[in-house]
Amino acid sequence: MNFLRYVSLLWLPLLAAAATFAAAEKPNIILLMSDDHGWVETGYNGHPYLQTPVLDEMAATGLRFDRFYSGASTCTPTRVSFLTGRHPNRSGAFKPNWSTRPEEITLAQLLQKAGYRTAHYGKWHIGTVKAGSPLNPGALGFDEWLSHDNFFEIDPEMSRNGAPPELIEGESSEILIEESIRFIDAAQAEDQPFLIVCWFGSPHEPYIGLPEDLALYDNLPEKYAKVTVSLTSLETGEGTRRPALEVLRERFAEITAMDRAIGTLRDHLQKTGLRKNTLLLYCGDNGIPSSGNFENPLRGQKGDVYEGGLLVPGVLEWPAVVTHPRVSSVPVVTSDLLPTLCNLLGISLPDRPLDGISLKPLLEDRPVHRPTPIFFWNYDHHAEMAIKREPYIDPAQQVGTTPLRKKQQGKFTRTFTNLKHPVIRESDYGGELAVIDNRYKLVVNGSEGTGIELFDIQADPYETTNLANEFPEMVEAKQRQLVRWQNSVLHSLTGGDYNP
Numbered sequence: 001m002n003f004l005r006y007v008s009l010l011w012l013p014l015l016a017a018a019a020t021f022a023a024a025e026k027p028n029i030i031l032l033m034s035d036d037h038g039w040v041e042t043g044y045n046g047h048p049y050l051q052t053p054v055l056d057e058m059a060a061t062g063l064r065f066d067r068f069y070s071g072a073s074t075c076t077p078t079r080v081s082f083l084t085g086r087h088p089n090r091s092g093a094f095k096p097n098w099s100t101r102p103e104e105i106t107l108a109q110l111l112q113k114a115g116y117r118t119a120h121y122g123k124w125h126i127g128t129v130k131a132g133s134p135l136n137p138g139a140l141g142f143d144e145w146l147s148h149d150n151f152f153e154i155d156p157e158m159s160r161n162g163a164p165p166e167l168i169e170g171e172s173s174e175i176l177i178e179e180s181i182r183f184i185d186a187a188q189a190e191d192q193p194f195l196i197v198c199w200f201g202s203p204h205e206p207y208i209g210l211p212e213d214l215a216l217y218d219n220l221p222e223k224y225a226k227v228t229v230s231l232t233s234l235e236t237g238e239g240t241r242r243p244a245l246e247v248l249r250e251r252f253a254e255i256t257a258m259d260r261a262i263g264t265l266r267d268h269l270q271k272t273g274l275r276k277n278t279l280l281l282y283c284g285d286n287g288i289p290s291s292g293n294f295e296n297p298l299r300g301q302k303g304d305v306y307e308g309g310l311l312v313p314g315v316l317e318w319p320a321v322v323t324h325p326r327v328s329s330v331p332v333v334t335s336d337l338l339p340t341l342c343n344l345l346g347i348s349l350p351d352r353p354l355d356g357i358s359l360k361p362l363l364e365d366r367p368v369h370r371p372t373p374i375f376f377w378n379y380d381h382h383a384e385m386a387i388k389r390e391p392y393i394d395p396a397q398q399v400g401t402t403p404l405r406k407k408q409q410g411k412f413t414r415t416f417t418n419l420k421h422p423v424i425r426e427s428d429y430g431g432e433l434a435v436i437d438n439r440y441k442l443v444v445n446g447s448e449g450t451g452i453e454l455f456d457i458q459a460d461p462y463e464t465t466n467l468a469n470e471f472p473e474m475v476e477a478k479q480r481q482l483v484r485w486q487n488s489v490l491h492s493l494t495g496g497d498y499n500p
Contacts, residue, residue, distance in 0.1 A: 026193040026345065027318065028278040029111070030180070030265070031337065033082065033197075034258060035075060035123055035151055035204040038288030039068075039311040040296045041255060048295055049248075051216055051256050054263035055282065058315040063363065064327045067457075068314025069374060069436070070286045071334040071355075073303050075151075076125050078285040078334055079199070083107055083126070083140070085338030085349075085356040087375060090492035092392065092418045094379040097150075099127040099416040101392060102134040103498045105350040107338040108141030111195045114347055117187045120145040121176040122199040123152070127393075127416055128400045131162030134393060135416075138162060142197070146179050149400035150414045152201040153234075154208045157403050165402045171210055172201045173254075173261035181268050188272060200261075202254040205291050206232040206405050209253025216256060217249040224248055224294070231291040237407035244294065251292045266317075276319045279344075283334065284312030299463040304447045305376045305434040306463055321363055329458075330362055331436055333374045352497040353488055370438050373478075375485050378432040389419040424490045435478050435485075442478040454478075 039045060042052045044059040058064075071081025076096045077088035083106040088094070091101045108118045120137040127135025129147040137145035138161065146160050146168075156172050157165040168175055180196050187194040224245035231247060233240040262282065269275035287293075287309040289302040300306030314332070316322065335356030342349050343358035355375065362368045391398075398416040408414065421428075433444040436457065443453040443463075454468040454475055468475050491497070 025277075026115070027320070028184075028187075028194050028274055029116075029341065030196045030198065030278060030280045031082075032200070032262065032280070032282040033079075033334075034200045034202060034255075034282075034284050036286060036289050036292070036302060037203055037255065037258075037284035037313060038286075038293070038296065038302075038308070039284070039298060039313055041203075041288065041292075042313050045313065049217065049220060050252050052259045054259045054266065055313065055315060058262075058266075058280075058282065058317055061325050062315055062317035063322045064325075065283075065314035065316070065332055066327060066329050067331040068283055068312055069310045069331060069333040069376075070284060070312050072376065073286050073305060073309035073378060075123075075285045079124075079126050080104070081355070082285075082334040082337055083197075085335050085354045086352075086492070087335065087355045087377065087489055089377055089379050089489050090353070090355075090497070092421065092493060093126060094381045094384065096125070097414055097416050098381065099135055099393065099398060099418045101418060102139065103495075104140075105352075106140045107341055108137075108195060108197065110141070110338070110342060110347050110350075111345070112141045112143065114345055115193065117183075117190075117192045117194045118142045118144075118196075119180070119183045119194070120147055120197045120199075121179045122146075122172075123148055123150065123201055124199070125150050128398060129159045129162065130401045133162070133397050135397075136162055144183070146176075148201065148402045148404070149416075150402070150404050151204040151406075152402075153206065153405055154210075156201065159402055171257050171261075173258040174264070176200060177261040177265050180265060184268065184272070184274065188274065199285075200258050202258045203251050203292070205247075205251070205289065206234045207247060207250035207254055208234065209250045210257060213253035213256045214249055217252045220245055220249060220252075229291045232406040234405055237405055237412060247291055248294065275317075279316065279318040279321075281314075281316045281337075283314040285334075287311065297462055300447065303378075305378060305432045305443055306446060306448075307457075307461065310376060310434075316363070318363065322365075326365065328362060328368075330368050331370055331374055331438060332359060332362070335374075353492060373435045373437040373481065375482065376432075376434040376436075377486070377489070380427070380430040383427045383430060384419065384421075387425075389421065392418040392420050420495075421490075421493045422495070424494065428490055428493075429483070429486055433482055433486075435482055440474065440478075442475060442482070444479070444482065452479075 044056040070078040080088035080093040120142040124147045227244040228241045293301045298308035300308035340359040343360045400414040403412040
């Protein structure tokens with residue numbers, strides 16, 4: 001026998017074993033995100049009525065982020081930041097139903113190339129999920145998906161791998177976790193590490209609760225019966241007003257059902273021996289909407305750049321690395337997910353501006369001082385629409401197919417928008433802005449019309465005292481930071497990052 005062939009045959013089994021070991025050492029990754037679940041709405045953050053025993057246990061035994069920020073104050077933009085590590089305005093995803101762009105690079109694409117099996121379940125909302133869409137989960141790195149263009153309730157109609165929508169009976173969070181468990185078992189059978197991005201439809205309005213969950217909130221204070229709130233009618237899909245007592249009971253029931261579904265997932269990871277080396281993250285996508293914004297000490301709500309619009313629950317478990325309970329007050333944001341996973345797995349970062357940082361030192365319990373601030377920008381989309389612009393994506397591909405319970409523009413499906421923006425104009429710099437560092441937060445053009453505001457977030461988390469007049473030099477420095485960052489974002493918006 002040829003000596004080199006003999007040596008090769010001798011080493012092949014060892015090399016195969018080494019490759020299997022390396023694959024086994026890669027952590028499995030499950031990233032969960034809810035829809036409109038604000039910071040205060042957990043037991044561990046002190047909500048007086050909500051029951052979230054699973055999230056409470058995760059917070060008590062894993063890594064609890066006390067300053068976890070959504071990338072934006074509404075859902076579509078946050079989801080783009082979650083997947084790309086970039087501020088959503090860089091790709092024109094300014095607000096709900098403004099899609100991202102096909103040239104964006106997602107964490108799913110990067111992990112897929114690194115040998116991960118990838119799946120998306122639930123709310124997508126950064127483009128359409130139908131077959132042929134350049135923005136469906138398959139086009140952006142997911143091997144399989146059961147997804148919805150927007151939000152959904154009990155018995156949702158969803159698209160599996162781009163097929164026409166199918167009705168799936170059951171509580172929506174439970175459905176997504178059942179799909180996740182099936183995917184986990186298939187990946188484990190093939191000895192492949194996996195990435196699951198599971199985005200719940202709860203607790204977005206209109207609210208529907210199971211009887212057993214509704215019963216938990218039968219005794220909410222009667223004071224809520226005297227207040228009415230605006231939300232969607234389940235009967236018509238149009239706007240209506242209802243007593244807050246009924247609405248909160250249903251909203252809280254949805255959160256508890258979601259919490260229970262997460263518990264089912266954790267139990268399965270434990271039973272299959274996967275929990276130790278699975279990184280499991282849960283966070284919200286923005287603050288509480290007006291229909292549920294009660295018992296909230298934070299200023300503002302969904303849509304605002306105040307803490308009530310941006311601060312969300314954030315907890316992480318990874319027993320192999322986070323070996324003891326910890327609480328972090330370091331400000332982190334959904335844009336940090338992509339650089340963190342790349343750092344953990346030794347994957348090169350995309351060659352374009354990123355707005356997040358790696359949290360690997362934080363996970364490893366090393367001292368962390370955030371080296372760069374977090375920027376927020378509610379772009380003035382009205383100014384964007386005031387100028388005639390060409391669509392960035394074929395409009396036919398932007399027409400959604402999965403129905404939801406809320407009517408918009410006379411229909412129960414959603415159509416997305418993304419526009420070419422070849423030239424930067426002075427009017428592009430408008431909108432609400434904020435910049436947050438380890439201690440201070442500057443708000444510009446806030447929704448309450450108070451002009452320039454500076455807060456010491458560590459000492460004043462509820463943003464009650466404006467320090468702008470006391471620290472004019474700090475205000476000026478942060479405004480300069482904002483403008484430099486806006487220049488970078490607007491360069492990206494022109495498409496400048498795609499053809500360097």
